[in-house]
Amino acid sequence: MKPFLKWPGGKRWLVSRYSHLFPKKFGTYIEPFLGSASVFFYLAPAKAILGDSNPDLIATYSGLRDDPLAVEEVLLTHEMNHCEAYPSAKVLQLFAGF
Numbered sequence: 877m878k879p880f881l882k883w884p885g886g887k888r889w890l891v892s893r894y895s896h897l898f899p900k901k902f903g904t905y906i907e908p909f910l911g912s913a914s915v916f917f918y919l920a921p922a923k924a925i926l927g928d929s930n931p932d933l934i935a936t937y938s939g940l941r942d943d944p945l946a947v948e949e950v951l952l953t954h955e956m957n958h959c960e961a962y963p964s965a966k967v968l969q970l971f972a973g974f
Contacts, residue, residue: 877920880951883911891918910937 879888891914898919905921907913910928928934939947 877917879912879914879917881912885909886912886914888912888914891915910934913937 879886882888895918898915902921903923905916905919905924907916907924908927910916910926910933913926916924916926926934926937936947
């Protein structure tokens with residue numbers, strides 16, 4: 877799975893350039909600065925602890941975990957109403973009460 881968000885300070889570049897440096901085996905993956913979750917999606921760990929200081933972002937990922945079809949519906953509605961290539965911070969606000 878690939879990240880569905882572009883995020884300031886994202887680690888997508890790290891995965892594309894330096895993925896060979898990531899460990900092949902590890903226990904629990906811990907990500908305190910989730911952002912677009914590039915490394916998490918690349919590693920696809922069996923067990924992970926994900927965090928971020930942005931509660932809307934965490935609500936979005938919680939929504940993906942708990943009800944991915946509802947998230948898909950919100951994103952499709954957003955796409956139909958806006959001409960943006962990637963969901964914006966406004967989309968994240970939709971998940972604040974998710």
